Structure formats: structure tokens, C-alpha cells
Amino acid sequence: MPWKTNYTISDEISLSDKDIVWPDDNRCCFNVVVDLSLASGPEGLVASDLATTDAVFAMGDGLAGILDVLASHKLVATFAVPAAMVKIYPKSVETVLKQGHEVAAEGLFHEDVSQLSLEDERARVKAATAILSEFIGSRPAGWYDLPRRNDKFAVGSISPSTTKLLAEEGYTYMGNCPADDAPHYSVTDFATASAILAMPYYYHFDDQFFMLYPRQGSGLENPDILFRNWRAEFVAQYKRGRFFNMTLHPGNAGWCNRLYLLDEFLGFVRSQPNVWNAVSRDCANYWISKYPPATHLKLEPSIWKDYPGSLS
Amino acid sequence: MDPSARERLDGLVSRGIAYQQRYEFIDDLKWPDGARIAVNFTADFDAMLYRRILNEPALQLAKGEFGGRVGIWRLIELFDSHDIKATIFTPGRICELYPQALRHAVASGHELADHMWEHRVPREAALEADHLQKALTALSAIRGKPISGSRSGHTNSLLKQSGIFYNSHAPAGHLPYYIADRAGKNTLLNLPFHYAIDDAQFYTFGWLGSDSPAQRMSDPDRVLEMWWAAFLQQYNEGGYLNVCLHPYVSGRALRIEMLDQFIRRMKKLPGVWFSTCEETATYCLKHFPARRLTS
Numbered sequence: 001m002p003w004k005t006n007y008t009i010s011d012e013i014s015l016s017d018k019d020i021v022w023p024d025d026n027r028c029c030f031n032v033v034v035d036l037s038l039a040s041g042p043e044g045l046v047a048s049d050l051a052t053t054d055a056v057f058a059m060g061d062g063l064a065g066i067l068d069v070l071a072s073h074k075l076v077a078t079f080a081v082p083a084a085m086v087k088i089y090p091k092s093v094e095t096v097l098k099q100g101h102e103v104a105a106e107g108l109f110h111e112d113v114s115q116l117s118l119e120d121e122r123a124r125v126k127a128a129t130a131i132l133s134e135f136i137g138s139r140p141a142g143w144y145d146l147p148r149r150n151d152k153f154a155v156g157s158i159s160p161s162t163t164k165l166l167a168e169e170g171y172t173y174m175g176n177c178p179a180d181d182a183p184h185y186s187v188t189d190f191a192t193a194s195a196i197l198a199m200p201y202y203y204h205f206d207d208q209f210f211m212l213y214p215r216q217g218s219g220l221e222n223p224d225i226l227f228r229n230w231r232a233e234f235v236a237q238y239k240r241g242r243f244f245n246m247t248l249h250p251g252n253a254g255w256c257n258r259l260y261l262l263d264e265f266l267g268f269v270r271s272q273p274n275v276w277n278a279v280s281r282d283c284a285n286y287w288i289s290k291y292p293p294a295t296h297l298k299l300e301p302s303i304w305k306d307y308p309g310s311l312s
Numbered sequence: 313m314d315p316s317a318r319e320r321l322d323g324l325v326s327r328g329i330a331y332q333q334r335y336e337f338i339d340d341l342k343w344p345d346g347a348r349i350a351v352n353f354t355a356d357f358d359a360m361l362y363r364r365i366l367n368e369p370a371l372q373l374a375k376g377e378f379g380g381r382v383g384i385w386r387l388i389e390l391f392d393s394h395d396i397k398a399t400i401f402t403p404g405r406i407c408e409l410y411p412q413a414l415r416h417a418v419a420s421g422h423e424l425a426d427h428m429w430e431h432r433v434p435r436e437a438a439l440e441a442d443h444l445q446k447a448l449t450a451l452s453a454i455r456g457k458p459i460s461g462s463r464s465g466h467t468n469s470l471l472k473q474s475g476i477f478y479n480s481h482a483p484a485g486h487l488p489y490y491i492a493d494r495a496g497k498n499t500l501l502n503l504p505f506h507y508a509i510d511d512a513q514f515y516t517f518g519w520l521g522s523d524s525p526a527q528r529m530s531d532p533d534r535v536l537e538m539w540w541a542a543f544l545q546q547y548n549e550g551g552y553l554n555v556c557l558h559p560y561v562s563g564r565a566l567r568i569e570m571l572d573q574f575i576r577r578m579k580k581l582p583g584v585w586f587s588t589c590e591e592t593a594t595y596c597l598k599h600f601p602a603r604r605l606t607s
Contacts, residue, residue: 004408006373011381014381016385150524153371157371179375179377179378228532228533232566236566309434309443310430310446311365
């Protein structure tokens with residue numbers, strides 16, 4: 001950078017389009033994330049999130065619809081799963097795994113970890129990892145904390161310690177970061193230039209902000225806007241040879257009128273040659289081996305000066 | 313009329329008339345070489361700084377960081393590909409965060425202008441002066457020459473004393489106009505920009521502290537048609553269009569494509585003058601100086 005603690009998470013300039021190559025001469029990486037959480041607010045899953053018709057739909061018809069559409073286009077996705085969900089809906093998560101999708105962690109309850117103390121956050125990360133590891137049969141490679149519908153901001157959450165804790169727990173990547181539209185490094189310790197890979201997330205490609213957002217009864221049903229954003233971003237990123245990510249919630253995109261547009265969009269993507277459909281884990285592993293932080297994270301010392309009456 | 317109503321009416325008249333007198337519009341504005349419209353592309357390069365000022369959480373700052381790592385470079389590349397010189401309104405602090413991008417912008421011929429030291433104007437006069445001075449010192453060091461313009465709520469007197477000769481702040485009219493301070497002095501040229509021609513209104517979540525029910529996130533097709541209507545209306549009027557972009561918003565790949573289409577459409581028409589704010593302001597001040605607000 002010039003690095004600035006508490007302002008920046010990565011280096012000064014992104015990797016340029018011409019420097020990005022994908023395996024097997026593919027020209028764009030296509031990444032689908034399905035948020036398998038029912039949490040509505042920053043506290044994460046609470047009992048009232050589960051005892052609703054929306055929850056039943058999301059984990060029933062909604063999830064089945066998403067899985068069918070993905071399968072019909074021969075696409076694999078990364079499912080961000082709060083550890084509690086494998087206890088509440090074990091059969092659903094089992095189905096996801098059986099169909100070849102990746103299961104990544106989304107906290108113990110999909111809680112906003114920035115509201116926890118360091119000790120509590122560490123304990124939650126360990127507990128979530130243990131539950132998911134046992135269920136999957138191997139450790140999850142990735143960790144998400146995607147935005148919840150009632151969050152104040154549409155970016156998801158990390159605490160000042162999250163990325164460091166994830167690195168300690170052996171995670172390969174952090175799943176949702178809006179600082180780039182290709183994988184990039186999130187610095188865990190500037191002094192030693194340590195970092196964890198961050199996968200791109202952007203809310204304009206996340207179904208929940210276009211489907212009766214912020215709540216039912218608002219009449220703000222805009223799947224057409226989402227569809228045009230998906231399509232325009234995919235076309236632009238394909239042209240650049242870069243990366244595309246979309247985020248789905250079975251309770252949103254799984255409903256019929258939206259599922260129709262999802263199917264149409266995925267069909268369009270599939271009609272384009274040389275698209276690498278990768279789950280986040282595979283994309284992250286490829287990126288780390290091709291563009292390791294030792295050579296591709298270009299950190300420069302801070303040149304920030306503190307003055308009285310100015311930000312520090 | 314009862315006395316209290318009389319007092320109220322007199323108060324309204326004096327306040328309303330005094331306020332109007334602070335403005336002077338240019339009735340006979342004509343652009344150089346018979347151009348039918350002046351178009352200024354402007355970028356407010358606050359990156360994560362404004363989100364830091366509002367104490368927003370870490371990933372909100374990372375959303376802004378996209379503007380510095382990715383977005384600004386794409387905007388410069390887009391403008392360069394069309395041989396358009398843009399004006400980049402930059403908080404002084406950004407010189408300590410993204411100096412390489414700013415040097416690249418200057419090398420490509422784009423104008424660096426002031427957007428406050430830290431994206432805020434302090435209330436205390438001495439600190440306000442301190443902030444503006446810091447911003448201008450940092451920006452002019454990278455630009456290699458003095459800064460001419462600002463997009464800020466800094467006081468006119470301070471801006472004028474610092475060598476700033478235009479602001480691009482608010483839309484009291486479609487065309488560039490003059491505005492004096494409350495005392496009727498320290499007149500500055502203002503290049504109007506309107507929130508309807510500002511990418512953040514349509515594309516960024518939580519803009520200006522807005523809450524969730526206020527979000528109306530849009531798509532590039534829709535915004536392109538909106539902005540095209542704005543352009544055509546002003547083109548037909550012999551007018552002016554200031555397009556306000558944010559690198560962290562419009563630097564996203566889908567929106568760079570939309571801006572490319574927007575520029576291509578404009579270029580198909582004759583008489584479109586793509587200029588920097590500095591060029592526009594210099595032209596207005598030279599050929600259409602204020603006649604009434606001369607102090």
C-alpha cells in the first residue's frame with residue numbers, strides 16, 4: 001500500500017486483468033455462493049427465525065429448486081452454512097454435499113462476530129469448525145459472514161481479529177470481501193506481511209436486496225434489476241478475463257418467478273465458452289498457488305501522518 | 313394584517329430577497345467553437361475515507377477500498393480510451409493512501425481538485441483553514457501545480473484566499489453560476505452537479521446514512537437511460553452536464569461498461585465539449601464574468 005491500519009485490508013493496487021490467467025485456458029471464473037442461513041439479524045440464528053413458513057419454504061421447496069437448477073446446468077456452488085444448521089437440517093446439508101457442492105462455514109449461528117469479545121469469537125470459531133468438520137468429514141476451507149437482511153450494511157461482518165483467527169484455525173480463505181472483484185489478500189499481520197485469501201462479494205449480485213427487500217409487504221420486488229446486474233457484470237468480467245460471484249438464498253431465489261430468471265441467467269452463462277465454474281475452495285487453492293502472497297501481496301509501509309484535529 | 317403576521321411577512325421578504333441576491337446566473341452563456349453542451353466527468357475519490365468518518369464497520373471500509381485498488385484505475389483507463397480529461401475531486405488524505413493512482417491520473421492529464429482534507433469541513437474556523445491548507449498542499453504536490461477547484465462546503469472566502477476559483481457543489485441552476493457568501497462578497501463560480509446524476513444514489517447501499525427501507529438499488533441499463541435523458545435535454549438547450557462518479561461505485565466492471573456506452577452515444581452527436589471543470593470554469597470566468605457580484 002501505503003498501508004494504514006484500520007483503513008485498508010489489502011495492498012495499493014489490484015492485480016490487473018492482463019495478469020490474471022485461469023486453468024485450462026478458461027477466460028473467467030464463475031463462482032456461485034448459496035447462503036444456507038435463516039438468520040435475519042446481527043445476533044444470528046434465533047428461534048423465531050426457524051419457526052416461520054419462510055424457513056420451511058427456504059429449506060424445502062426453495063433449496064430443492066436451487067439444487068435442481070444448478071444440477072440442470074451442471075454447476076457446482078459453495079454453500080455457506082452456519083454450524084447450527086447442520087444440527088437443525090442435517091438431511092438438507094447432506095443432500096448439498098452429496099451433489100458435489102462445497103460446504104463452507106458461516107459462524108456457529110451466522111452471528112455478527114464483531115459484536116463478540118476476542119475470547120468468545122475464538123471459542124465460536126473453534127466450535128463452528130468442530131461441528132462442520134465432523135459433519136463434512138474434513139475441515140471446511142472457507143469462512144463466510146454474509147450480510148443478513150436486517151443488518152445495517154450490505155457487506156457482512158468481520159471483527160478486527162477474524163481473519164487472524166481464521167488463519168490460526170487453518171482456513172484457506174475468507175469468503176466475503178468487497179475490496180476487489182477478483183480474489184485478493186486480506187492482511188492479518190502487517191509486520192510479517194501475513195494474509196489470508198479473501199473471495200469477492202458484492203451486494204448488487206446478492207438476491208436478498210432485490211426481493212421484497214427489506215421486508216415482505218414493501219412491494220419492492222425487483223428480480224429484473226438483479227438479473228440485469230448479474231448479466232452486465234458477467235459480460236464485463238468475462239471480457240476482462242476476471243471473476244464473477246453471485247450470492248443466492250434459497251428462500252429468495254428459490255421462489256418461482258425468481259427461479260425462472262436464475263435458470264435463464266445460468267443458461268446464458270453456460271452458453272459462453274471457456275467459463276471455469278469453481279467452488280470457492282478450488283478457486284482459492286488455484287489462486288494461492290498461482291499468485292502466492294509472497295510475490296503478489298505488495299505492501300508498503302504507511303506514510304500516514306497524524307495531526308491534531310485530524311483523523312488518526 | 314395583524315402585527316405578528318406583518319412581522320412574519322417582512323422577515324420572509326427580507327430573507328428571501330437577500331438569499332436570491334447571492335446568486336448570479338449567466339443568461340447568455342455560449343460554449344467555445346459553437347459547442348452545444350459542456351460535459352464534465354467528475355470523480356469523488358473518497359474511497360474508504362467517508363465511511364471512516366461515519367465510523368462504519370470494517371467491510372464498509374473495504375467496499376470503499378475497491379475504489380482505490382481497482383475503481384480509480386478503471387475510470388482513468390476508460391477516460392483515456394476516449395481521450396476525455398476528467399476532474400478527480402480528492403480528499404487530501406487520499407494522497408497518503410493511493411499516491412500511485414493519483415500520480416497516474418495526473419500523468420494522463422486529468423485534473424486533481426480538492427474534496428476536503430478528510431471529507432468533512434470542521435466548524436471551527438482555524439481548523440477549517442488548517443484542513444484546507446493540508447489538502448491543497450498534499451494535492452498540489454502530486455499535481456505539480458496549484459489546485460483550482462473544490463467540491464466542498466468550505467467557505468467562499470477561505471477558498472478564494474487559497475487560490476481556488478471554482479466550486480462544484482450544488483445545483484441552483486443547470487448552467488454554471490456565481491454565488492456570493494452571506495455578506496454578498498467572495499463570489500465563486502459554481503459548476504452544478506445534481507444527485508440524480510450521481511452514481512451513488514442508484515448503486516450504493518446506505519448512502520449518506522440512509523437506512524435499509526430507503527435502499528433502491530438499480531442497474532446500469534436503467535441509469536444509462538436516465539442519464540441519457542439528462543444529457544439530451546441539456547444538449548438541446550445548449551447546456552451543461554456534470555456527471556458525478558465514485559471510483560468505488562462506478563469502477564465496478566458492469567458500470568464501466570455502461571459509462572463506455574454513455575460516452576459512445578454522446579460522441580455520435582456533434583458539438584459535445586468534454587472538458588475538465590478547470591477548463592469549464594476558466595472559460596466561464598474569462599468570457600462570462602460576474603457583472604453584479606463583483607466582490
